[in-house]
Amino acid sequence: MTAVEQAKVYLRQRLSAELSFQNNLETIIEDYAYKLTDIAYAANVPPNMFTFDYNDTIKKAVDDLISEMEQLIISITETLAVATHKDNKDKILARIGRDISGDNFYGRLNSHTGTYRKEIEGLVAAGLLIGASKAKMKASMKQYVRTPYLNPIFKEATKLNQGKAEVLVSKGLHLGVGISNSAFNSINTLGRYTIGDAWMYDGYLDMDAQGAIGYIGHRGSSFPCQECDDEANRFHSLSEGMIYPLHPNCVCYITPVFRNDII
Ligand SMILES: [Zn+2]
Numbered sequence: 697m698t699a700v701e702q703a704k705v706y707l708r709q710r711l712s713a714e715l716s717f718q719n720n721l722e723t724i725i726e727d728y729a730y731k732l733t734d735i736a737y738a739a740n741v742p743p744n745m746f747t748f749d750y751n752d753t754i755k756k757a758v759d760d761l762i763s764e765m766e767q768l769i770i771s772i773t774e775t776l777a778v779a780t781h782k783d784n785k786d787k788i789l790a791r792i793g794r795d796i797s798g799d800n801f802y803g804r805l806n807s808h809t810g811t812y813r814k815e816i817e818g819l820v821a822a823g824l825l826i827g828a829s830k831a832k833m834k835a836s837m838k839q840y841v842r843t844p845y846l847n848p849i850f851k852e853a854t855k856l857n858q859g860k861a862e863v864l865v866s867k868g869l870h871l872g873v874g875i876s877n878s879a880f881n882s883i884n885t886l887g888r889y890t891i892g893d894a895w896m897y898d899g900y901l902d903m904d905a906q907g908a909i910g911y912i913g914h915r916g917s918s919f920p921c922q923e924c925d926d927e928a929n930r931f932h933s934l935s936e937g938m939i940y941p942l943h944p945n946c947v948c949y950i951t952p953v954f955r956n957d958i959i
Contacts, residue, residue, distance in 0.1 A: 699951040699952065700914065700951055702951075703899075703914070703949040703950060703951050704916075704949060706895075706899060706949065707916055707947060707949045709895075710891075710892055710895040710896075711892075711947070713776045713777075713779055713891050713895065714776075714888040714891050714892055716776055717772060717773065717776050717884075717887045717888055717891055718884055718887075718888060720772050721769065721772075721880065721883060721884055721887060722841060722880070724765060724768055724769060724772075725812070725841055725879070725880050725883070726837065726838050726841060728761055728762075728764075728765045728812075728816075729816050729819075729834070729837045729838075729841075730834050730837070731761055732748075732758060732761060732816045732817075732820065733816075733820050733823070733830060733833055733834055733837070734830070735754060735757050735758060735761075736748075736754075736820035736821075736823075736824065737820070737823075737824070737830045737833075739753075739754050741754070741824075743821070743824035743825045743827075743858075743859070744825065744858045744859055744860070745860055746820070746821045746824050746825075746859065746860065746861065747817060747821065747860050747861050747862075748813060748817045758813065762809055762810075762812070762813050765809065765812075766805060766806065766809045769805060769809075769883065769887065770802070770805065772887075773792070773801070773805075773887050773890055773891060774789065774792065776891045777789075777792055777890060777891045777893075777894035777895070778894065779895070781895075781898040784897075784898050784901050784902075787897075787901060788894045788897060788898060791893070791894060791897050792890055792894060801886065801890045804886050805883065805886060805887075808879055808882045808883045808886060809879070809883070811879045811882065812879035812880075812883070814861075814862050814863050815844050815863060815878065815879050816837075817861045817862070817863070818844075818850065818861045818862065818863030818864045818868065819833070819837060819844060819847060819849070819850055820833065821853070821859050821860070821861035821864050822847075822849050822850045822852070822853030822854070822859070822861075822864060823849050823853075825853045825856055825858055825859055825864075826849060826852050826853050826856070828849050832849070833849065836848065836849050841878070841880050842878050842880055842881060843878060844868070844878050844879075845863070845867075845868030845877070845878075850864075850868065854867045854868070885944050885945075888944065888945075889941065889944040889945075892941050892946075893941055896938055896940045896941055896950070897938045899938075899950060900934070900937075900938035900950075903934065903950075903952040904934055906952065906954075907954065907955075908934065908952035908953060908954055909933065909934060909953055909954065909955050909958075910931050910932050910933040910934050910936075910952075910953045911931075911932050911934070911950040911951060911952050911953060912929065912930065912931055912932070912950065912951050912953060913927045913928045913929070913930070913932065913939075913940060913948050913949075913950055914928055914929065914948060914949050914950065914951065915928045915948055916947035916948050916949050917947050921942075921943075921946075923942050923943065924942055924946060924948050927939065927940075927942060927948070928948060931953060932950075
């Protein structure tokens with residue numbers, strides 16, 4: 697196999713790890729939405745008063761579930777980031793915890809699970825307000841996992857101008873980034889980037905161990921991207937560190953350069 701062919705095989709394995717994260721995440725996000733729905737529907741709170749902070753019993757049950765979900769996502773992310781690259785496990789885990797623009801993976805995930813808590817709070821409050829059955833509530837959560845604010849139950853409830861849940865009051869626009877935003881999308885982008893980044897870094901560590909002096913970046917897709925075009929097809933010294941992936945969803949790949957290659 698040529699170096700390019702090898703790098704493409706490695707890229708496909710990396711993308712398969714990312715996809716595994718996405719599939720796992722979808723199941724997790726749905727499972728916990730159902731568990732939170734069960735709590736809400738059993739709570740006997742007047743629908744126009746419902747929030748996850750209505751009383752200490754609800755709050756504790758909800759916070760425990762959210763924290764359990766967060767730990768599960770951390771565990772899956774770390775497992776898929778390290779994958780079979782056990783030799784570099786400590787370095788990869790340190791890389792996951794590094795600061796990028798003022799925060800790291802763990803801080804960002806915590807912020808996104810906070811968003812998820814608000815999102816599900818708004819959805820179940822909406823279901824209680826319009827009297828949707830628990831089964832219908834859960835089915836719609838599954839269907840609209842990527843676009844919760846387009847959930848018909850949510851949309852119908854916002855017309856009532858009732859309720860205390862934050863996203864219900866703001867009609868889903870509290871994040872200021874559009875109605876199609878969702879915790880699922882945010883966590884998926886974060887997790888996939890973290891896993892892809894770990895895989896690229898492992899490749900970099902291997903090149904270093906094999907005595908490479910640098911690497912060449914290659915475009916892995918024809919998606920228009922100036923940043924990826926600028927870095928592709930040129931030499932990067934190992935001392936530059938691992939610059940790939942350049943951004944979430946970057947599928948550029950790299951091939952090693954050895955001293956003998958340039959003499
Ligand atoms: Zn790229």
